[in-house]
Amino acid sequence: MKTTAIENLEAMRAFAKDFARSLKGGEIIGLVGDLGAGKTTLVQMLAAALGAKTKVHSPTFVLMRSIPVKGGKMGEIRSILHADAYRIESEKEMIDAGFWELAGKHDTVALIEWADRMPSIHRLPNYRELTIRLIKGGSREIDA
Numbered sequence: 268m269k270t271t272a273i274e275n276l277e278a279m280r281a282f283a284k285d286f287a288r289s290l291k292g293g294e295i296i297g298l299v300g301d302l303g304a305g306k307t308t309l310v311q312m313l314a315a316a317l318g319a320k321t322k323v324h325s326p327t328f329v330l331m332r333s334i335p336v337k338g339g340k341m342g343e344i345r346s347i348l349h350a351d352a353y354r355i356e357s358e359k360e361m362i363d364a365g366f367w368e369l370a371g372k373h374d375t376v377a378l379i380e381w382a383d384r385m386p387s388i389h390r391l392p393n394y395r396e397l398t399i400r401l402i403k404g405g406s407r408e409i410d411a
Contacts, residue, residue: 273399273407279305282409283312286397290317292344293373293393297382300399305407306380309399313378314347325351325380330364345374352384361385 273279290296296313298306311323318337331350348369355361370377371393379385388394398410 268410271409271411273305273409275406276308279309279407280312280316283309284316286411287313287316290344290376292376293371295370295377295379295388295391295394297385297388297394297396298378298380298399299383299396301401304399304401306399309397309409310349310378310380313376314349317344317347317376319347323349330355330361331366331369333369343374344376346372346376348375348377350377350379352379352381355384358385358387 271282273282298309300306307323307325314323314334314336320335320337323334324332330352331348334347334349336344336346346369348366350361350366350370352361366377369375370379370388371391379388382388382396389396395411400408400410402408
């Protein structure tokens with residue numbers, strides 16, 4: 268696991284662009300961190316780096332959103348599944364909402380905020396986790 272220091276938004280944007288280049292489609296990316304750590308901001312930056320066609324909003328109250336992606340450099344990836352498990356009481360809520368119908372598809376990257384609330388995804392071979400930690404002074408560290 269590699270730790271990256273994130274001093275400001277530009278550093279987070281650079282991390283997102285670099286991380287996005289490693290994605291091929293079919294990945295399930297769990298985002299873990301305290302409230303305010305920057306999970307949604309990182310998703311927005313990853314979506315931009317992947318060529319999202321729309322502005323990304325947190326799916327906290329709707330559980331998940333599908334975001335279309337332009338082809339181009341990341342041409343294999345056609346959509347992003349942005350899920351937020353913060354408000355769920357059990358994984359069954361995500362399952363009932365159709366999470367597994369979209370996550371893991373070869374042309375989709377799933378980004379799940381509060382992935383620690385969905386323990387079953389941690390066992391999947393296509394699962395990767397990003398842990399974001401707030402550091403004194405407002406900077407962050409991301410373990411990838």
